[in-house]
Amino acid sequence: MAESAEEQEADLDAFLDKFRGPQRYEGAFSPQNWEQEFDQIPVFMKKAPSEIDSEQNPDLACLQSIIFDEEQTPEEQAKTYKNEGNDYFKEKDYKKAVISYTEGLKKKCNDLELNTILHTNRAAAQFYLGNYRSALNDAIAARRLKPNHLKAITRGALCHLELKHFSETMMWCEEGLRIDPKEKKLLETRTKADRLKRTEERDFRKAKLQEKREQSQKEALLKAIKDRNIKLSPASSKDDTVISAGLAEISLDGLSSENDVGAKVCLDENGSLTWPVLFLYPEHGQTDFISAFHEESRFIDYLMVMFEELPPWDIEKKYIPSELELYYEDEERGEIYQIGTETTLLQALQHQRYFIKAGTPTFLVLVKLSPFSRNYFFGKKVHHLK
Incomplete structure (x- = not known):
């Protein structure tokens, strides 16, 4: 027998009454902390936690175990770590990116291209951390696997530049430009390295000339002292071929000194x-x-x-x-x-x-x-x- 409209409305009111009053729906979000609780759901997490507690967050632990299932092949696991590292890299979390790429390399998969990318990407992360030697080692390792890998060559050239290895920088740039003569980054890096190398050589020549002049003046000073029969204290005249500790060091202007008063002969x-x-x-x-x-x-x-x-x-x-x-x-x-x-x-x-x-x-x-x-x-x- 069909219910009347009044009976149906009464049934609906009775159903809604269950949700009125102090009793909450089981498993509902807290009105005060609903945003934080919402962020704990793995699907809606904005950022994965660095450590996972399977008791506190069993859903996330379950997903993590699926992602890194040991039944996956080394190639699949390495690729997963590579993608994870790329995500960290995009977020500029370079330390975690290095860790992810390292875990991928630990899988020792047989995919040469994938291993090359892992080394090259880790080199990039290390570079942004300022670990230029580590980054260079990764670039070298990538080239061992794939000698013509342009990204590895570019990254290695930049590392050499930061380490002030200007000749090596130019050599790596030349090797990369043989692969792609129009690679902008390599062209810029080569130009900068060439300029810095010339400056370094000029400064070295100036320093050697300065050293030669100072040595010449020291010898002239010593000769002038000896010609006058002036004697240094016995403790400071053991070596008469140079101005010894008994006399302050000589510079071109003859004024600077290591002693407190700042003057010398x-x-x-x-x-x-x-x-x-x-x-x-x-x-x-x-x-x-x-x-x-x-x-x-x-x-x-x-x-x-x-x-x-x-x-x-x-x-x-x-x-x-x-x-x-x-x-x-x-x-x-x-x-x-x-x-x-x-x-x-x-x-x-x-x-x-x-x-x-x-x-x-x-x-x-x-x-x-x-x-x-x-x-x-x-x-x-x-x-x-x-």
Whole structure:
């Protein structure tokens, strides 16, 4: 017997009542987190998880086991990993792409073309990671399988360029251009490598010329020192064929140095020497440094300038040039030699017992007949030079 319209409507209301109220449909999405739950369905996943828990996500684990079924042939498995790597590559996830291509190569399938592509693609991923040597190794491996594989040749040329192997870059480009003379990337790479190679060769020639000039100046400096009978300290004069550790390294301008004060002996264009000179004031623990003391200058000339105004540490105002005395110490013998203030630097350096230490002549400055001077020289042998 057919139901009336009223009965049918009542039945529909009863059915809908089941979905009203607090009770939810079993397996329904949560109103608050439905997007996250939706993304957990394998078919709708935007990004596959790096690790799969079969208990938490059995559906995805099932699909993954189907994809990588060990019953598949090595070729099929390698191809699957290749496609997976390509997807990662498109997403610019180059680390995962490298892993996928590596897994594909581990299958050791017999498909030469597929293995070539896996090596070439992995080379590209390694290249974008900045692993140029690894990328080059893959390009070489791809060419072993397929010598005329243009992508492998192009990738290898780019790796050589990044590694600054400019001659090898040009060689790889030439090999690729024999296959395709119009390959734009190879033409650009060859041009760039040729330009960089010329620049490198020019810089190398300039560096060699600079080295030759510096060596020539070192030899001239050493000859000038030896001709003047100036002696380096024994520890620094073992090898008289080069400027040794006793003298600072020589450069073209004669100014730069590895020591703290940044000055050193220099042979000027007139054949004269200028030295960095250190004055020590033991009574006050003070020093003065002259960066370029001309060898023909007298000590008194510098003292007059240095003490034109008395230094703040000279409270007693006794450091007057005419009242100052100069000395140097012979460390080997433990003796002290006095130098007249009218003496030139060259005359002092030519004394038979003066040895220049660390490239910097050093002199003591004391006040004549001061109590400190008498105590300082007590028990020491002092020589007075004429």
